[in-house]
Amino acid sequence: MSPYLTSLRAIVTREALRFIHQRERFIAALVRPLIWLLVFAAGFRAALGLSIIPPYQTYITYETYIVPGLCGMILLFNGMQSSLSLVYDREMGSMKLLLTSPLPRWWLLFCKLVGSTSISVLQAYAFLAIAAAFGISMPAVGYITALPALVVAGVMLGALGLLLSSLIKQLENFAGVMNFVIFPMFFLSSALYPLWKMAESSELLFTICALNPFTQAVELIRFALYASFNGSALFWTLAATAAFTTAALWGYNPARTGISRKG
Template sequence: MSGFWGVARAIIGREFLRFVHQRERFLAALVRPMVWLVIFAAGFRAALGLSIIPPYQNYITYETYIVPGLCAMVLLFNGMQSSLSLVYDREMGSMRLLLTSSFPRWWLLFCRLLGSTAISILQVYTFLALAALFGIVLPLPGYVAVLPGLFLGGLMLGALGLVLSSFVKQLENFAGVMNFVIFPMFFLSSALYPLWKMAESSPLLRDICAFNPFTHVVELIRFLLYLQINWGALIWVLGSTVVLCTIAVWGYDPARGLMKRKS
């Protein structure tokens, strides 16, 4: 067991060292949600009326509504950014060397996920602190209650990034794939508008949004911030995490990669 924990400390510590040395990554993770909160929300506030829907007990401002979605946005972008570094490590050979060690592949990838998720959670809480400075104050116990939701959401979105990085072989191609995944997931979700609002314009789009796993990450965070549990969202996130982690472990099988090259 000491060997397993030693590997975990090394991998997670490497993730934090890389994060510390990439300050622009931290700033970029905060600029994106703050632009939506401060600038775009001002324009959408008048166009999108909101009714009283769970977990809210009264009418809220549009800025308050989009905060959970922006928290999920931070998780999504950081998960993809971490996977981009995986592609780089694979091109440099360090990832392949790690995966051929004597430790189980699933443990190595899980430690990598833990490191990226911990960094994502740090960024989310920094964003929530900045949002509070702009008057978006949430229930105080919600800041603690949301932690498990952030952890599960970070694992799921990080696992999605692992899956993509296992199939994209070149660093130059991964950026395009990231954009192809990130923007549809974000805009076809309840991050910016409730599903009932989407159903008014297109029931089909509403169904697509309801099937989007990112929507359930947003709703899990939203309910936990108000000390409630959305059981449907929780089941979706847990199930998606298990499926994506299984595919990632299969995708990072060195033997499969060797066979592919030999053929």
């Protein structure tokens, strides 16, 4: 087997083992969107009237509307979780082991990204299965066509996590990520409300939401879940992935002093 595939398999397996060892993480990752779906959505059902917007062809319940956004939420939290574990790895020193391997650094980081995205996508499917069990289901073919969308969105958010991990110096700074990345990204998006609703309140907020790459990722998933293709969402998600990846590679460049400064 080529050294590239050997290392890919090892890194992905390690990510998977780590995930299995942290059963609470899996449960937390599922409970969070389920609370939104089963509690928040139930409460908000009456408050938010939804008109028919693509890709929906009929009136839908609020629960149905937020499913793609909650899939995005799982990918977002997981991307940040893997970023947190990278910072932890760095503090514990095991990141050094990875970065001193003779394989190219971009490849090693790519392997990490594949590992974290695979876990994200599995979690999203676990969530979709539970949602379906509660009667909130998508067209059957949507579960297949959603796969590439979930992968692309997962890679984008994983790349964002990678970038953040290269910039965050200490584990303690991670609370800031929660406040300044996760919450704004999630709330300033189409995950919980359609953007035309936002436009009614504020043009500025609408523009910010439309520019938010997380909105694009959520729309990509939303359309894919109904076997529709949203070209512009795909384009912007890929563009954001490229930008985050390039910046992350820069962040992990050994010529920068951030990675291993000590003594």
